[in-house]
Amino acid sequence: MEGVVHMEYLEQGQTLNSERYISILRPLKLRLRCVRQDKDSILQPENAHPHSCRQTQDAFRQLELTTLPQLACSPDLALSDLYLFL
Structure with missing residues (x-):
């Protein structure tokens, strides 16, 4: 909500996997500590495999990063209707 905290780019042709x-996540955790000193930081990773696999989930727990789940995709809802449902 307060802007970009950390940004990294992959070189052309590289693929984002869980190890990468x-x-x-490690430098992100340090950056969050500096920028948001006394506030809780919550991440909302996507449902992509590198973000949701067991290794990454373990890293979230080990680094004590709080995450929010992504909304489940539903064929009944248009994206513009998602604000209607909590």
């Missing part, structure tokens, strides 16, 4: 994603 976890290596990004």
Whole structure:
């Protein structure tokens, strides 16, 4: 809500896998500590495999990063209707 806290780019042709994603989480945790000193930080990773696999979930717990689940996709709802349902 307060802007970009951390940004990293992959070189052209590289693929984001769980190991690379976890290596990004460590500096992100340090950056969050500096920027949001006394506030809780909550991440909302996507449902992509590198973000949701067991290794990454273990890293979230080990680094004590709080995450919010992604909304489940439903064929009954249009994206514009999601604000109607908590």
